[in-house]
Amino acid sequence: MLNFGNEKVPVCHGFTRRSxxxxxxxxLAGLTLPALVQxxxxxxxxxxxxxxxxxxxxxxxPGHLDTWDMKPEAPxxxxxxxxxxxxxxxGVQICEHFPLMARMMDKVALIRSLHHKTGATHENGQRWMxxxxxxxxxxxxxxxxxxxxxxxxxxxxLPANVILPSPIGNTGAGPLHGQxxxxxxxxxxxxxxNADPAAPDFRVGDLELPAGxxxxxxxxxxxxxxxxxxxxxxxxxxxxQMHESAxxxxxxxxxxxxxKAALDLAREPDxxxxxxxxxxxxxxxxxxxxxxxxxxxxxxxxxxxxVFNLTCWDMHADGGGLNNTYLDYERHLCxxxxxxxxxxxxxxxxxxxxxxxxxxxLSEFGRTxxxxxxxxxDHYPNAWTNFLCGGNIRGGQVVGSTDKIGARPSNNxxxxxxxxxxxxxxxGIHLDTTMLPGPGERPIRLVDAEPIxxxx
Amino acid sequence: xxxxxEGTPHAEIRLEGRKVVRGxxxxxxxxxxxxxxxxxxxxxxxxxxxxxxSYEHAxxxxxxxxxxxxxxxxxxxxxxxxxxxVNSRFIDxxxxxxxxx
Numbered sequence: 001m002l003n004f005g006n007e008k009v010p011v012c013h014g015f016t017r018r019s020x021x022x023x024x025x026x027x028l029a030g031l032t033l034p035a036l037v038q039x040x041x042x043x044x045x046x047x048x049x050x051x052x053x054x055x056x057x058x059x060x061x062p063g064h065l066d067t068w069d070m071k072p073e074a075p076x077x078x079x080x081x082x083x084x085x086x087x088x089x090x091g092v093q094i095c096e097h098f099p100l101m102a103r104m105m106d107k108v109a110l111i112r113s114l115h116h117k118t119g120a121t122h123e124n125g126q127r128w129m130x131x132x133x134x135x136x137x138x139x140x141x142x143x144x145x146x147x148x149x150x151x152x153x154x155x156x157x158l159p160a161n162v163i164l165p166s167p168i169g170n171t172g173a174g175p176l177h178g179q180x181x182x183x184x185x186x187x188x189x190x191x192x193x194n195a196d197p198a199a200p201d202f203r204v205g206d207l208e209l210p211a212g213x214x215x216x217x218x219x220x221x222x223x224x225x226x227x228x229x230x231x232x233x234x235x236x237x238x239x240x241q242m243h244e245s246a247x248x249x250x251x252x253x254x255x256x257x258x259x260k261a262a263l264d265l266a267r268e269p270d271x272x273x274x275x276x277x278x279x280x281x282x283x284x285x286x287x288x289x290x291x292x293x294x295x296x297x298x299x300x301x302x303x304x305x306x307v308f309n310l311t312c313w314d315m316h317a318d319g320g321g322l323n324n325t326y327l328d329y330e331r332h333l334c335x336x337x338x339x340x341x342x343x344x345x346x347x348x349x350x351x352x353x354x355x356x357x358x359x360x361x362l363s364e365f366g367r368t369x370x371x372x373x374x375x376x377x378d379h380y381p382n383a384w385t386n387f388l389c390g391g392n393i394r395g396g397q398v399v400g401s402t403d404k405i406g407a408r409p410s411n412n413x414x415x416x417x418x419x420x421x422x423x424x425x426x427x428g429i430h431l432d433t434t435m436l437p438g439p440g441e442r443p444i445r446l447v448d449a450e451p452i453x454x455x456x
Numbered sequence: 457x458x459x460x461x462e463g464t465p466h467a468e469i470r471l472e473g474r475k476v477v478r479g480x481x482x483x484x485x486x487x488x489x490x491x492x493x494x495x496x497x498x499x500x501x502x503x504x505x506x507x508x509x510s511y512e513h514a515x516x517x518x519x520x521x522x523x524x525x526x527x528x529x530x531x532x533x534x535x536x537x538x539x540x541x542v543n544s545r546f547i548d549x550x551x552x553x554x555x556x557x
Binding site for chain 1 (some may be wrong): 545
């Protein structure tokens, strides 16, 4: 059976269509249509000059005191092992293990007073930062990219909302990570690449015709589907008609040279691939740029899909399955992020895309000011640092601050919905006039917060 | 999925007096890049090499110096009770150069 990406959820809810597809799964291209290609429903807002967004999500969460909010004057058990270095913005220092980023701090707006007031689980932080909302199991909220997909639709044959290399998996406290379309429906589910761009055989396998399927035969099946669509359009409800577009988009994506080209990293020169770093994260960032060029509106790069049994930002140093330490930060995580992030910003700028693309680096929370007995730091949602650049965001500045040990915001406290509102604003979306059809199609704000005005 | 690292990094280095200069790193894994400086066979410094393409070791203690470019190789994150990695390690990714003071 043929699928797009790894998205296995059939969207065919109509009896007639389901029967049609099931019957045709062998004979009609073997196609299970993914949710992502369902056409946007009525009520979309005119596109205008809406910018794009790339969100880099640091799963596990870096310690703010070890990265972008250092406290060199604090006691040793607070300030940690790393030293700050100057950046190209006078008075702004960051960790010594981000030397490349330090040279482009004039493009970056650090937000050092971020905090949330819910439990210190990864999932709470993920849902805050992916949706802009607190978690309510009775009203799961959509991913920001799904909101953008719902409101603005696709602008090319590529999906509006892509997550790569894979969705966030097990981070300890349940399956809800804020990376779904929720009530917006299957049409706006993120497209998960679900393949490793650093793998030598990288391909989004489901964007291939099944073995033995010729393009001509596929086309004939598409024409047949079109004829049946015409027949049903005259007899069925509008909700079914929405599926028609989904089918045609599915076919277009499957056969789209544009989609295949966007996903083909081999088209990039070796020196640029090296510049991003020949690893999963670096090549994912490069792929994000290609997808934005190809017409994707919102790309999320998950830096890791889990926190267990691998090097990641979750530095508990517990001696077991969560055993990341300062050595992982120094040798692996900080260098990897530093190279890929700065490559992305440089690359976007050289192509004239940085002003058209907000780049947001987000995480779930900070880490405890006090280094724990094993030399790690634990979850800490009371204060942390994330940052934005690109779009119309004014770089070279710091929003807010924390107290002398990084325990609490001491100035201009910022909560997650304000970050999401700022991303929307940075993309050129007017939150007072652009509404989202909520449950029951009633218009609601995209997020219940105002943008951080200092950023613009 | 755990992270993948494509290819094997490599760079050429050369001496200009006592200053060592590196070329671009091909198949750069993007992990910590450092100079390993040895004197009479003993490691005496491992300064970072990412930001600048050259390095001159300031210490002029007499001896035979040897320098190589290294990159961190991630195999897994397992550590021993002392906190050091068990399988992951730094590997040489360049030719070696040397001088004597």
